[in-house]
Amino acid sequence: MIEINLLPGQTPKKGARGGAGVDIGGAAAAFATRVKDPFLIGAIASILLATLAVAGMFWYQRGQTTDLNTKLQTALQDSSRYTGVIKEKRRAEAERDSVVRQVELIKSFDNKRFVWPHIMDEISRALPPYTWITSVVQTNMGGSGATQNQAQNQAQPAPKPGDKVVPHLPTVDSSTVPRVRLRIVGNTVDIQALTRFMKDLEASPFLTNVQLDRSELALELNKEVTQFQLTIGYNRPDSTAIRRVPFTLSAR
Numbered sequence: 634m635i636e637i638n639l640l641p642g643q644t645p646k647k648g649a650r651g652g653a654g655v656d657i658g659g660a661a662a663a664f665a666t667r668v669k670d671p672f673l674i675g676a677i678a679s680i681l682l683a684t685l686a687v688a689g690m691f692w693y694q695r696g697q698t699t700d701l702n703t704k705l706q707t708a709l710q711d712s713s714r715y716t717g718v719i720k721e722k723r724r725a726e727a728e729r730d731s732v733v734r735q736v737e738l739i740k741s742f743d744n745k746r747f748v749w750p751h752i753m754d755e756i757s758r759a760l761p762p763y764t765w766i767t768s769v770v771q772t773n774m775g776g777s778g779a780t781q782n783q784a785q786n787q788a789q790p791a792p793k794p795g796d797k798v799v800p801h802l803p804t805v806d807s808s809t810v811p812r813v814r815l816r817i818v819g820n821t822v823d824i825q826a827l828t829r830f831m832k833d834l835e836a837s838p839f840l841t842n843v844q845l846d847r848s849e850l851a852l853e854l855n856k857e858v859t860q861f862q863l864t865i866g867y868n869r870p871d872s873t874a875i876r877r878v879p880f881t882l883s884a885r
Contacts, residue, residue, distance in 0.1 A: 759833030813867035838870035
């Protein structure tokens with residue numbers, strides 16, 4: 634088919650037969666020729682860079698959040714797993730402390746068990762001839778160690794509401810020495826025997842601080858005797874001074 638242009642000076646538009654077309658290259662060239670302001674170009678470039686930076690920070694923060702959530706879940710699992718271990722540890726420590734206090738209490742009683750046997754044995758060993766004892770009385774009813782332990786037990790704070798109540802045993806220091814003081818009253822017919830008696834008591838490793846409270850003449854069965862009164866303290870000696878022997882009993 635042949636077309637003839639009957640209007641000179643006009644050329645047919647491209648794409649007239651196929652419809653209106655878009656010339657992107659031409660539009661870009663026209664925009665470049667029109668926009669010649671460098672500040673506008675810098676602003677557009679800054680906007681593009683800011684958009685890229687925001688997008689990058691978004692993806693970075695998203696990755697960090699995912700990592701932290703994973704660590705949080707792991708920490709929660711570890712916490713729930715170790716909670717039972719911590720409870721068992723505290724229960725074992727409470728039982729251990731209870732056993733230790735019971736052992737210390739037993740040691741405290743055991744240390745006081747042979748106090749009076751040692752005292753009576755030393756008095757009997759040091760007693761000279763023609764001298765006899767009429768009374769042996771303890772003058773103090775407690776020791777400083779017991780008083781200190783009682784004060785420590787009373788000073789412990791009361792449990793607060795909601796606290797777990799643990800069976801309480803008194804705190805006992807087994808190393809405390811019971812400070813026993815005693816008074817001895819007796820008679821002698823020889824004043825030199827009284828002096829020797831006091832020296833022998835003072836030489837004992839179980840007795841200390843022997844003091845003569847009074848000494849006076851008295852009549853005993855129509856005979857003149859010297860009545861005396863001594864104050865003595867008990868001393869726990871070194872372990873080398875205590876002699877242990879096996880105890881045997883024959884049974885028939």
